Amino acid sequence: MSIISRGFRGKRRDDGGRVPPGQYLVDDFPVLSAGPTPRVPLDRWEFAIDTEAEQTHRWSWQEFMALPSETPTVDIHCVTKWSKLDTSWEGVSLDVLFEDVETAAEYALVYSYGGYTTNLPLEDLLDGKAWIVHRFDGEELEPRHGGPARLIVPHLYFWKSAKWVRGIRLLNEDWPGFWETAGYHNYGDPWREQRYEGD
Amino acid sequence: MRRLTWRPAELVEGSAETATARTLRFRVPGWPGHLAGQHVDVRLTAEDGYTAQRSYSMAAPADGDLVELTVETVADGEVSPYLTEELRAGDQVELRGPVGGWFVWRPESKAPVLLVGGGSGIVPLMAMIRERRKAGSRVPFRLLYSVRDPERRYYAEELRRPDPGLDITYLYTRSAPDGVSRPARRIMLDDLAEGGWPATFEPDCYVCGPTGFVEAAADLLLALGHAPERIRTERFGPTGG
Ligand SMILES: Cc1cc2nc3c(=O)[nH]c(=O)nc-3n(C[C@H](O)[C@H](O)[C@H](O)COP(=O)(O)OP(=O)(O)OC[C@H]3O[C@@H](n4cnc5c(N)ncnc54)[C@H](O)[C@@H]3O)c2cc1C
Numbered sequence: 001m002s003i004i005s006r007g008f009r010g011k012r013r014d015d016g017g018r019v020p021p022g023q024y025l026v027d028d029f030p031v032l033s034a035g036p037t038p039r040v041p042l043d044r045w046e047f048a049i050d051t052e053a054e055q056t057h058r059w060s061w062q063e064f065m066a067l068p069s070e071t072p073t074v075d076i077h078c079v080t081k082w083s084k085l086d087t088s089w090e091g092v093s094l095d096v097l098f099e100d101v102e103t104a105a106e107y108a109l110v111y112s113y114g115g116y117t118t119n120l121p122l123e124d125l126l127d128g129k130a131w132i133v134h135r136f137d138g139e140e141l142e143p144r145h146g147g148p149a150r151l152i153v154p155h156l157y158f159w160k161s162a163k164w165v166r167g168i169r170l171l172n173e174d175w176p177g178f179w180e181t182a183g184y185h186n187y188g189d190p191w192r193e194q195r196y197e198g199d
Numbered sequence: 200m201r202r203l204t205w206r207p208a209e210l211v212e213g214s215a216e217t218a219t220a221r222t223l224r225f226r227v228p229g230w231p232g233h234l235a236g237q238h239v240d241v242r243l244t245a246e247d248g249y250t251a252q253r254s255y256s257m258a259a260p261a262d263g264d265l266v267e268l269t270v271e272t273v274a275d276g277e278v279s280p281y282l283t284e285e286l287r288a289g290d291q292v293e294l295r296g297p298v299g300g301w302f303v304w305r306p307e308s309k310a311p312v313l314l315v316g317g318g319s320g321i322v323p324l325m326a327m328i329r330e331r332r333k334a335g336s337r338v339p340f341r342l343l344y345s346v347r348d349p350e351r352r353y354y355a356e357e358l359r360r361p362d363p364g365l366d367i368t369y370l371y372t373r374s375a376p377d378g379v380s381r382p383a384r385r386i387m388l389d390d391l392a393e394g395g396w397p398a399t400f401e402p403d404c405y406v407c408g409p410t411g412f413v414e415a416a417a418d419l420l421l422a423l424g425h426a427p428e429r430i431r432t433e434r435f436g437p438t439g440g
Contacts (some may be wrong), residue, residue: 002250003207003291005243010251011277022242022252024277031410034301036417036430081252114427144414182300195240196298198202 015085018075020190023083029145030082034178037143038114038164045148047132048167049097052105059097061148064132067092072131074154076161077190089152091133094125105170109177110151113164118177119186120153120160122170129155132165157188157195205242206230208266208294210286216353220271220319221283222258227294232261235330236303236323236405236433239266239296243278253278256323256407256433257297260330266294269353271319302405302433306334310403310429313395315416317345317386317408320435321353324407328358328365337364341402343394345370345386345412368394386412391419398424407433 013025042061049057059067071090077083108122124130130153134141141147146163153160159179180186185194193199208225216222238256259267272283286292304312304327312331314324321344331340346352348371358367370390371383381390396402404425406416413434420430 002205002242002244002248003293004246005281005286005292006290007285008243008245008251008281010243010245010249012249022250024251030434031414032434033432035432036421036427037414038427080254144410178301183298196203196295 018085019083020077021193022195023077023081023190026082026084029084030078030080031144032078032080032159033144033163034116035114038112039143040113040148040164042148046167047097047149047165049101050167050169051101051103052170052172053102055102057097057101064092064149065134067096070131072133072152072154074152076152076154076158078158079184079188079190079195083190088137089131089133090135091131091149091152093128094130094132095128097132098126101170103170105172107171107174109169109171109175110160110162111166111169112162113166116162116164116178118160118162119175119180120156121174121187124153124156125168129153155189157185157190159184160188203295203298205293205295208241208292210288210290210292211265212288213286216269217351219283219351220269220353222267222269223282223286225266225268225292225294227264227266230261230264230266231297233257233266233297234300234303234305235260235326237297237299238323239268239294240298241268241278241282242293242295243281244293251277254298256326258322258325258329260326260333269319269322269325299433302407302431304330304403304405306330306336308403309338311396311400312338312340313402313404314340314342315345315386315391315395315404315406315408315420316342317412317416318347318351318435319353320406320408320412320433322407323433324405325354327405328362331365332362340365341395342367343370343386343390344368345372345408347371347373348383349374349376366394370394386416386419388419388422391416391423395420395423398426401426401429404430405433406430408435410434 150163208227255268
């Protein structure tokens with residue numbers, strides 16, 4: 001039973017059941033990150049998948065841009081309580097990037113330019129659940145939102161959607177990332193309000 | 200595994216910090232303590248069960264079961280006007296925390312510290328200043344505090360008192376008081392070059408405030424040669440464009 005705050009009514013917005021518990025809707029696009037925004041020149045950018053057998057699959061910017069792209073429209077949910085509906089992106093499905101990757105690993109550690117990391121089960125990246133995107137709302141992805149390219153995994157809290165993504169390391173054992181080591185939940189399902197360790 | 204539970208928090212005392220901000224002191228039975236720079240989640244529940252949650256930094260170091268916040272009224276906001284205008288001593292909210300282990304300063308740390316705050320972004324930085332004083336730390340601190348005008352300063356009385364080893368520079372963005380030669384404007388390279396530390400001193404930099412402010416200040420610190428891993432940021436929202 002939670003405590004009632006005298007005189008609190010709140011501002012309600014009908015969200016049609018699309019907003020997970022504890023979240024509120026925003027129309028703007030808040031920015032959250034732990035340090036300064038890295039700026040990555042495209043001629044030095046690369047994306048890599050490293051398997052548990054130490055095989056590396058690499059894409060330069062040109063190679064990445066030549067891959068078939070998709071334009072997902074998804075709802076996103078940040079652990080700091082905002083949710084944004086119908087965000088539109090353009091990028092490459094992880095299914096495409098994983099086409100030639102041979103792996104039996106169960107875990108993925110995503111790492112970024114600037115040193116950020118975040119972990120998730122590999123299956124949460126596959127079957128149309130995740131993309132490496134380079135455009136937002138029809139525009140090139142701005143550096144502060146993770147450009148040139150970021151991961152999006154809309155079904156998990158947005159800290160899993162690593163900005164300035166640089167690669168994915170496949171692991172047989174789970175390895176907590178930056179916020180997961182700092183007290184945040186290891187998995188981060190917004191519908192189960194898995195915000196912090198132990199939730 | 201540590202579980203963060205919602206705890207009842209009773210307002211003990213609220214006092215005006217500025218015309219638009221209020222400092223709130225809550226008693227939170229069983230509070231486990233916290234580090235300077237951490238925040239809490241506050242949950243409000245209406246009579247019909249509707250809830251809203253927001254994050255607020257703690258303004259003071261751990262002090263038994265007392266938790267101190269300073270909240271700026273965001274016009275048309277859902278939570279902040281309730282906290283600054285409606286909540287009275289004896290009323291209850293729920294609170295969970297402490298949260299965040301990155302934007303923190305520990306008194307054992309020996310590196311010089313640069314604090315760069317914009318608006319309500321001063322709150323977690325003030326907890327660090329108070330922690331330093333409480334611990335008797337000699338680590339040199341510099342604070343650059345960007346505010347619209349002198350009336351917008353938080354903790355003005357306390358920051359006026361001498362605190363050896365703490366240097367404060369106010370950066371006014373709209374109107375500066377008489378006798379201040381710096382024209383009112385947003386934070387610039389010169390401000391950080393003059394009021395901060397040289398990058399070669401390898402200070403720990405903490406930057407906190409609205410998103411645009413944090414972006415600008417962190418970029419300027421990088422331009423001055425500070426290593427990205429020494430620049431910690433906390434963005435209070437709202438807009439990112
Ligand atoms: C880690 C963290 C620590 C924070 N610490 C503090 C703190 O110590 N003191 C404090 O006052 N706030 C702090 N905030 C901001 C706070 O969580 C709320 O966002 C703020 O109080 C506004 O909430 P609201 O419900 O009143 O407004 P909302 O109903 O969320 O928003 C109403 C309107 O105001 C805009 N808006 C939202 N937030 C802000 C803002 N911060 N400034 C200007 N406009 C805004 C929104 O875009 C919207 O248009 C912190 C945020 C984070 C993530």
